[in-house]
Amino acid sequence: MLIAVLAGLIVSILYIPFGKYLKGRLAVLVALLPIGLFAYFASFIPMISNGGNADYQYPWVPSLGINLDFRLDGLSLLFSLLITGIGSLVYLYASSYLKAHPYLDRFYGYLSLFMAAMLGVVLSDNVLLLFIFWELTSISSFFLIGFNNDSAESRKSSLVALAVTGGGGFLLMAGFVLMGHLSGSYSIQEMVQSNEFLKNNSLYPLMLLLVFAGAFTKSAQFPFHFWLPGAMKAPTPISAYLHSATMVKAGVYLLARIYPVLGGTDYWTYPLIIVGGITMLYSAFHSIFRTDLKGILAYSTISALGVLVFLIGIGTAQSLLAASVFILVHALYKAALFLITGVIDHETGTRDVTRLAGLHKVLPPLAVGGFLAALSSAGLPFTFGFIGKDLIYEATLNTDSVMPTILTTLAVITNIFLLYAGLLAGLKPFTGRLPTAYAGIHLPHWLMWIPPMLLSLLGIAFGAFPALADTALLNPAAAAMINKPIDSPLKIWHGFNLVLLLSTVTLILGAVLYLIRKPSAGGLARIERFDYLSPRHLLTKIVYYSKKFSARYTQTLHSGFLRVYIFRIVTFAVLLLGFRLLTGGPVWFTPNHLSPISVYEVVVGGILIVTIYLAVTTLSRLTAVVATSVIGYCICLLFVFYSAPDLAMTQFTIDTLTVVLFVLVLFRLPPFLNFTNRLARMRDWLLASSFGAIVSLIAVQVLNQPFDHAVSRFYGENAYLLAKGKNVVNVILVDFRGVDTMFEIVVLAIAAIGVFSLLKLKLKASEKE
Amino acid sequence: MTTVIICVLCTIGALAILAAAIGILRMPDFYLRLSVSVKAATLGGGLLLLAAAIYFPEVSVTTKALAIIFFMTLTGPVAAHLIGRTAYFIGTEQWKGTVRDDLAGMYNKETRELNSGDEKKEEGHERTGEQGHE
Amino acid sequence: MKSTILKTASSYLLPILLLFSIFILLRGHYHPGGGFVGGLIASIAFVLHAFTHSTDDTLKLLRVHPGTLIPVGLGLASLSMFAPVFTDQPIMTGLWFKEPFPVIGMIGSALFFDIGVYFVVVGVVLTILFTISQYSE
Amino acid sequence: MMLSTYIDYVIIPILGLSLLLVFIRLVKGPSIVDRVIALDLLISIGVSVIAVYSISTEKTTFIDIAMILALIAFLGTIAFSYYLEKRGRK
Amino acid sequence: MVKQFLMNLLLAFTWVALTGTLYFSNFLFGYATGFFLMWVMNRNEQDHRYFNRVPKIIGFFLYFLYQLIRANIQVAYDIVTPNFYMRPGIVKYPMNARSEIEINLLSTVISLTPGTLIIDVSEDQKVLYIHVMYLKDKEQFIQQIKDGFERRLLEILR
Amino acid sequence: MELLIVILIGVLYASGIFMLLRRSMVKLLIGLILLGNGANLLIFLLGRITKGKPPVIDDISPIFTDIYADPIPQALILTAIVITFGLQAFAIVLLKRVYVLINSDDLDDLNTPEEEDI
Amino acid sequence: MTDNTIIFPVITHLFIAILSLFFWGKATAQRIISVVGSVIAMVMAIALFAEVWNGGILTMQAANWEAPFGISFVADVFSSSMVLLASFSGLAVSIYSVTGVARSRILYGYFPIFHFLLMGLNGAFLSGDIFNLYVWFEVIIIASFVLMTLGGRKAQIEGSVKYMAMNILASAFFLTGIGILYGITGTLNMADLSLKIGALENQKLVDITAIFFVIGFGIKSAVFPLYFWLPSSYHTPPSAVAAVFGGLLTKVGIYALFRVFTLIFIPDDFISTLLIILAVFTVLTGTFGAVIKNNIRRLLSYLIVCHIGFMIGGLGMYSEVALTGALFYLFHDMVVKTNVFLIAGLIRKMRGTMNMDKLGGLYAAYPLLSLLMAIVLFSLVGIPPLSGFWPKIYLFEAGFMDGHYVLVAAIIIGSFATLYVIAKLWASVFWKNQPDMGDDPVLTDDFKPLSKFRKSLLVTPIIFLAVITLYIGLGAENIGLVVKHIAREMKDTTPYIEAVLGTN
Ligand code: NA
């Protein structure tokens, strides 16, 4: 199983060195990978349909509870077969579609990577593992959408898609971690065990919010749906594979997968119904205004995803069964329609539905395929779509929690639009009079028309013989969702009932709509006038303003003026220190043993203060430097008075050398100008003196504490006896703490080298780095 | 006896320094301040160090004290000469009571070389220093 | 600076100050002083020389660029620091000759360390000052 | 004992007063050379203070500092003259 | 002459070693004693330079000390009293001193004496420019230095 | 006496910070020096101060016979002084470079616009 | 107990640097010394890590003085793994520098300074003495000043001034903190400090001291509102230097924060809250900056700030899980940040600019290299299962555990922004067609004409670090064991203290 999941990954890595040999017809061979995987997963059908599951565990990061735990049950089998099955067809199709493309190897590399990721998502029994694959799908789809990377639009779309799905991904991850943290395990099976605990937890709404965010963004739910039409910039096989059949359904899969863990509460139901409902209606309505075939398909896909979310939201056994059926239905006809669109685009060079007509004359097998797919999407009797639609209506009618009428009405309206869209995509290009421009078109290579045909035929086959799919796939899938077996076999004929009536109404209204309404650029323009209300537009606005805010924020904070930075840093220090100093206990001075004060200290202290004032206020650079050195000398005198001869010596010499340095550097510089105004100076003084005051206060506080002289006493006792020196400070410098000294001279050495290179090194023009 | 000597030395030294301090504060122009400060300080410092040299019996200390005196004596005038002539270069004003300035115009403007005023007869070239002090 | 008096004075001062700096270096373990201050004084001696003569003259006097003293000093100091490792003791452990030497007193790795410091300080200060004074924009 | 009292209460105050007076000159200037010589004198007085302080505390250690100080004062003055001369020349 | 000086030093050290107390005063005493003995023993020799010069050095030192104190008092008096009696000026002083060491020592002693300060030496090393605080008469001042410091100094050095 | 030093420390810190807030780079450097002096004095004071008892053992005795000043802060400050000297030397030369480069020591002129990045 | 193995990673770099100084002016010799030396240093680091991992905390009392009296060097798992990671980055940058750094710079001391810097880093990681840590920090900052200005043109010099001023200010805070610390405890040994601070009753003083360390180290690790120096300067130096800075330099500040705030000052409510607030703002600030920048290195600089927030947040939460997450992030970040800056350098080599508007077409020109870079870039984002992903699990969990939802939200925002800017970077630098270069002499491909050997010298370090990154990601279990161990060490400091002071 591990190999099955990772096969795509491994193959995609192999493309890096060997991809260049992948030319011409040889490319067909790559389809062996998905076909083989399809066969592998198909071999599980008997076991799963008997209610069995298959578990595989490989240790990876046990300390985090993340292992390569895979579980094959009804739901994951359904998806695995879809992924590998449609994958096989897309692989074959693409080998012809992109035959001459110079980067065919990259294409298959990404595609294989994507397939592996998708399989990982549906097979993982560990939320974090699932998440890992989830993000891989986002990334590989980023590369696939941006496959035509020299087109700016393509790049933009891939970026938007990644931003939306990736952003949702991080929220999802947080949600998963929260779930795992509360339930104590990242294993989905174990989470199912503790579902009551999770649902009763006060963080349950947060958990749902985070998980929904992940699912909604991935499955293009309103208001995050806009990335999907953009993603249609990708080559058509990719649109067929990722954006209709597989990846976008990952969100739906996720909801289905965690339904047994978190589902079934009001917090679950209402958001899903509302979001799913809005999505399906909104996008279905939008789809009828599109004129680009892929646009139509994209919006109808979003709508279908809305339907699925809606169904999972309802959360009855029926609705879940309806969902699993609809997943399959939709995958089959939508993939077919996309592939057909691809051929049309490939042959005619346009996807504009207003300009396409009568292609059945030149592309007869495709016309059949398109027709069948359109029928399935329309839900005509004896198509699989019919069963799907029935189940949906049944589910909406029989919901016990929420208003069945409203929900059913919504579903009906949606389906009418979807029907229209299906007919538009599958029927319209092939009927009517063939424009003369397209008269010379030939049927492409069989690899390009067989796959959609196959999919369409499969749709009809399942419709005619629902049992084919039912016990093998759909029932176990639904059973996996609600975590118990379902025993209501799929039927073509339910008898005359309300559902049939609704289906009929849907069909008739949809057909009428198709007959009276012709897609036109004008219609598109009309609907686009409302674009400023669309979530995409709003989000663009939000992005625009947040960038503007970011720029303003960054500019304000990072103004480029050093003194402003320092001002902020010191203000921060003053606020923090001041706050802590003044809270929790008084600030007083309890002198325990002060040394006596004498005249010279006062004189030196007074001189020090006046000199500091001089250094700060003078307008002459040299005076400032002289004053600085006097400050140093005064401190030296203090060191002398307080028994620090070594210190005084060093400070004297170093201070003087600093002055010498200053002097050597300064002689070209003009005198100071008083740049800042009075107010700024006052403000700075205020800040600076509060900082000074705080430091003084802290010093006083420290002096109140008793002092432990143990270490210095040790030095005093051992300096001569053990370290053979009588000047304890020097003994510290070369022995007790000699390491400090060693590396302090390194500092000096570095400084010298730095000065040397700073003044002597001049890069040549050719040396950029 | 020693104590008395030390006291006397200290007192004279301290007073000399005080005189220098008053001088540097009171004197009306830079050259006078310089003149006053260097000597009095050297004298005062020397006397105080001498006191220390006498006070401490160890040769090492005495030697050091004497070395400092020697050093101060040697460097003080040199430093004074340097800063004095620099002051002259940069045109530091002289007191209004100044009676004579033989140095006026003796520095070569370009090279900063100082003429003795006797070259004229020997080498016969024009005196270039025409800048004066006001 | 063109001053005869200063030039003469500084030619006398240079050896005296160097001697003084070595004195300060060697006695550091017993009295205030040591490698730092010693090195600083030695460099001041050369700086004085450079001020009064010219940097080029002083460099000529030194024969090698003062910068070369830096690796030499660092090498000496770090070897003194590292030597105890060969006797399986932690770095920086003092290694001492048994008997005191005349004038200097006890000789041990600490002294070599201090000499290393002295060299580095001289090298550093002179490199910095000479580089600046030779710099012309 | 008497000596150290004499130093502490007579000599040191005199020197302190001198420090102050010189310091006033340092602050007043007016010319930079005035400041330089004031600084030089300050250091010289510092040498003296340290000398008597070592007598007063009976610690010979401080004499060493005085030695370095004397050395430093010279360097400082020379550096300033150097600077002023160079600046004047530009 | 150097030989005699070293001999004298040796005697001084011997004295210190004999008495066993390494104090500076003791060393000085040893030096003086040694000098006296050498002087006594060398009365018949030709070369008296060493014995002439040492008193001259001491004499110069005393003269210098006298000038120092005299001038110091004069200046100190002027400083502490309210009125100034100064007549400052810069005087060109033609030297007899020629070698660097002579010029240096001369200028040092002149500078150390209160009231006079060397500003600079001319490039050709012939002339000193001296700042004088109490300049009554230029010639008299020059003569005073010539007969005082310079003569005594050159006597020792030459 | 401690109180005097406490005040001095406060003044040094305050003036150091004030100088850091100026536009001239020379003042900035002086500010850093003042700040460094303040920090040194703070370490010195907080290690507790002792008058007239340097931590040097008498020539005649193998150990201290009297109280002595804590040598540790002294060693620390010494190290800090030397390190700071290295940094200051470098900073001063950098000032020189800056001046040569932009012909000013005004820190506000140190903003090459982002467009000139390479 | 005493073991000189600890000091070898430091000494090796010291000797390399001194040796290079002896070879002043001989570029080739210095290059060889540097690479060979870096390999040796890496071996030393591996040996040290192995010894510590197998045998427990190692200590060495320099100069053989027992613990609170001399300077202690301590290698626990934390410090030895920091040394190890630094040695990886160091080796990579050393190899990269052979061709990546201009010959003039090498002639003026690039390699010695570089190794002094690495020495300083190792010293800081291994020191067990707070003042000694200060010395190491100074070694690091002076070395970084020099590297930053080495051969600098205008922008670089300007950046250096700000960098320098704020870093010296940081040192002043640090030094003040040490002064106060010594004033209240009378000791400098960190283990000893841990005991003495723990026993101190005056919590106010402890907090105040802690604030000085927060600010001092906070500036160095570029925490809001102290980070300003970083975006002012990191876009200016040569790429090899920027790689060391980006990968290691801010991390040593983080290391110090972690060390000090888990050993000496145990975060109380005040410090904890403070750190978390700072973390949130740091993340957001980095985010806002990164989103708008168009120059690769400016963008990366802000990402550094952003990610620093993650780690500080982990420290602020101060639970074992949080520390685990923060440390994991730290480990990942050290390797990846070094690498992304090297990549930025390679990009500049290939196109002469780092401005994304002027860049493009790299994917078409260098497809394999681009994929390599993609792996690194997406590791930075934390695309699972690459290295940046794992720590976030811990951080999220820690956040939920103690209810720090705002921090979690900030981390999500930061992660999202990272994803967005890296994807944008990828799209505009690699995907987009090369815009017209015109006849700008700067915009040239200096990579193509290089010999195969020199090319490999530029690419090998990137591959080397990428492999390590992949290992951190795919071998997360092992890294997890290490960081968990460290987190436990941090929560229970007794073994550390006993190893240093001896058991009693
Ligand atoms: Na030290």
Ligand code: NA
């Ligand atoms: Na008078």
